Amino acid sequence: MSMSRPSVHPVEAPPFTDGANNHGPRGVRMKEIPGMPGTPAGxxxxxxxxxxxxxxxxxxxxxxxxxxxxxxTYLVAAVGLQSLWSLSLAIVDIYALLVRRSLRNSRAVSFFTLGDGITSTLTFASACASAGITVLIANDLNKCSINHCTRFETATALAFMSWFAVSPTFLMNFWALASR
Amino acid sequence: MSMSRPSVHPVEAPPFTDGANNHGPRGVRMKEIPGMPGTPAGxxxxxxxxxxxxxxxxxxxxxxxxxxxxxxTYLVAAVGLQSLWSLSLAIVDIYALLVRRSLRNSRAVSFFTLGDGITSTLTFASACASAGITVLIANDLNKCSINHCTRFETATALAFMSWFAVSPTFLMNFWALASR
Structure with missing residues (x-):
């Protein structure tokens, strides 16, 4: 049984309390907010x-x-980047949950906040640009017969939903960073 | 000489120290960050x-x-709302600077943060949508001869610059709100 903690308890491991009062040796711990990295909601x-x-x-x-x-094209690039970023962070979250390692130190949260801010801005910008063109084709020009309006609309709506899922992560990480 | 403070000093007014240690009777004061409401940078x-x-x-x-x-049309509506919001807050800032009244209480900053968040999202979304259409007209379709490409591009760029000016205000207010 290998846990990622420096202390080893071969007989009985005490229950881990990941609250703010558990100051480990790896930098400053932060308050636990649901949805932060390393939590099931996150x-x-x-x-x-x-x-x-x-x-x-x-x-x-x-x-x-x-x-x-x-x-x-920009939408494809932006949601591609978003999916890579979210997949990487999901893997980090799964690792943190499995080995019960806390990700609440300020360096990691700064990095996650920066990445979330960049990818969410790119995703939102690409979704808005695609929405502008989709509305232009579908409503203003009525050219849906020669274009894949439904697919464009679906892709745009899904990009917006991805942004809706990134925004709370960004805001909660930023909040945790400021209130540490 | 009328100051907007409850105490009146007819002989000699002490210099106002608007730091975080000056806890007035109107709610919790917050740390001073340059660019916040009631500061010249703001x-x-x-x-x-x-x-x-x-x-x-x-x-x-x-x-x-x-x-x-x-x-x-959406760009016109969004930057119209943005200009009204920014003008109102600029008037509040001028008032606060003139009467030396601090705007750093959590209720006011919450309200400003919410408004900045909404208007900046709307402005950014409209700028991105207009940019998508402008690039479509100018680069993808090459129809600048029958459209006002330069004006569309100028309006879009100015909307982005307005968003660039709102974002730091939003982030600083949010930071001040979290770290109070």
Whole structure:
């Protein structure tokens, strides 16, 4: 039985209390907020972000003419980056939950906050740009007969849902960073 | 000489120290961060937001065919809201600076943070949607001869600059709210 703690308890391990009063040797611990890295809620949010981003990517990438508009290409790139980032962080969360290792130190949370801020801004920007073009094609020009309007709309909506799942993570990490 | 403080000093007013150690009777005071409401840097950011939003609004609204695309109409609405919000907050900042009244209590900062969050999201979304359509018209379709590409691009760029000026205000207010 190997735990990632420096102390070894071969007979009986005491229950881990991951609260703010448990100051370990690895930097400053932070308050526990549900949805932060290393919590089940955080892992759920990461998996939602990843699922929405991957489905949005595959719906958009399988349309034949997405590369004719720069915004659609940008959407594919942005949700691709988002899905890679969310998958990496989900793996880190699963590792942290399995070995019961706390991710609440300020360096890790700073890094997660920065990454979440960048990827969420990119995802939101690409979703808005695609929404602008989709609304232009579908409502303003009425050219849905020669375009894949439904697929464009689905991919855009899924990118927005991915952003909705990233935003609380970003805001909670930023809050935890400020209130430490 | 009328100051907006409950205590009156007819002979000699002590110098106001607006630091965090000056706990007044009106709720909890917060740390002073440059750029927060009631500081000269905050007023400067507000005036930048207002100026960029108003110029973007007027450039877009004076094109004859902006109403043909939903995203351009949305840009006009969003930067209109942004300019009204920033002008109101700039007036509040000027008042606070003139009467030397501190705006650093948590209720006011919560309200400012919420408003900044909403208006900055709307402005950024409208700028991204307009950018998507402008790039589609100018680069993908090469239809600048029959459209006002330069004006669309200018209005979009100014909306992005207004968002760049709102974001630090939002993040600093959010940080101050979390670290109080």
């Amino acid at each position: 892992l759920g949010l990461r998996l939602c972000q990843f699922a929405f981003a991957v489905v949005s990517l595959s719906v958009m990438a399988t349309t034949s003419d997405f590369s004719s508009a720069t915004a659609f | 007023l400067g950011l507000r005036l930048c937001q207002f100026a960029f939003a108003v110029v973007s609004l007027s450039v877009m609204a004076t094109t004859s065919d902006f109403s043909s695309a939903t995203a351009f």
